[in-house]
Amino acid sequence: MAMSTSLRASLLMAASMAGFTFNDALIKSLGGAYGAGQVMLVRGAIMLLFLTVYIRVAGVPVPLKKAMTGAMALRTMGEGLGTVLFLYALFHMPFANVSAVLQALPLAVTLGAALFLRERVGIRRLSAIVVGFLGVLLIIRPGMEGFNIYALAVLGTVLFATMRDLATRRLPADVPSIVFSLLTTVAVSTMGAVMMFGGDGWRPMSLSAVMTLAGSATFLFMGYQCIILAMRIGEIATVAPFRYTGLLWAILLGIIFFGEIPDALTLLGGSIIVASGLYALYRERVVSRRAASANISAASPPPGRGT
Known part of the structure; x- marks a missing residue:
């Protein structure tokens, strides 16, 4: 069964929040x-x-x-x-x-x-x-x-x-x-x-620090691309609540x-x-x-x- 546009957009928004949060976690793991x-x-x-x-x-x-x-x-x-x-x-x-x-x-x-x-x-x-x-x-x-x-x-x-x-x-x-x-x-x-x-x-x-920042950049890039796709293919009212999964x-x-x-x-x-x-x-x-x-x-x- 084909996935509906709203469901795809919602999953993309959830994925973007995961990407942003993993990026933050990797940065924090450097411990300042x-x-x-x-x-x-x-x-x-x-x-x-x-x-x-x-x-x-x-x-x-x-x-x-x-x-x-x-x-x-x-x-x-x-x-x-x-x-x-x-x-x-x-x-x-x-x-x-x-x-x-x-x-x-x-x-x-x-x-x-x-x-x-x-x-x-x-x-x-x-x-x-x-x-x-x-x-x-x-x-x-x-x-x-x-x-x-x-x-x-x-x-x-x-x-x-x-x-x-x-x-x-x-x-x-x-x-x-x-x-x-x-x-x-x-x-x-x-x-x-x-x-x-x-x-x-x-x-x-x-x-290891360079690889951590490379992983951070990867998750950040994923987050940006997923949120752009989510906002373009889905209605804001449908996808916006999935921001809070972060x-x-x-x-x-x-x-x-x-x-x-x-x-x-x-x-x-x-x-x-x-x-x-x-x-x-x-x-x-x-x-x-x-x-x-x-x-x-x-x-x-x-x-x-x-x-």
């Missing part, structure tokens, strides 16, 4: 032995090799002039700064905690779209966003021992990732997505080189590889974030259906005047 700049540079160089080979084999056009817009500059800035803060948090916080806070990203993007892109967000979705951020507070626990500069770093990651995703909505639609991935990888790798030579310095890398992977990998068992507040906070995100997505789908029905009704001729 290398600076963030060195990690960004080496992993980025390997990613550039993958992307270049893919573009050449697939014959993807690369309209660099059309791709280099103000939105692309903002996207690159968000990706670069978010990566720096993410690595800083990842090396010092429990794996599942970092992942759980990042689940608030869809809620943050919805709020950002309302504030900066003037997209309409109703009171119910706003309420879901507020509840979701309460879940974040349960995880980072401001005013308690668990709250520190690393918790601020993961919050900064959400902020810059939100800027990246909002800028992505303003990218030229006729430029292949892989081109933006290529430009972003170049920019992030360059930022890593600047950080490394400007302060972090270069530390000799063992073969938290399940993070909890599992945290237990198996790092011996980190999330406490009750972390699990509760993560559950609240996921539930709030799913509800916000549900409300968005309801509003979209109502708008579509209203447009159809407005376009239909009054009774008795049709042909």
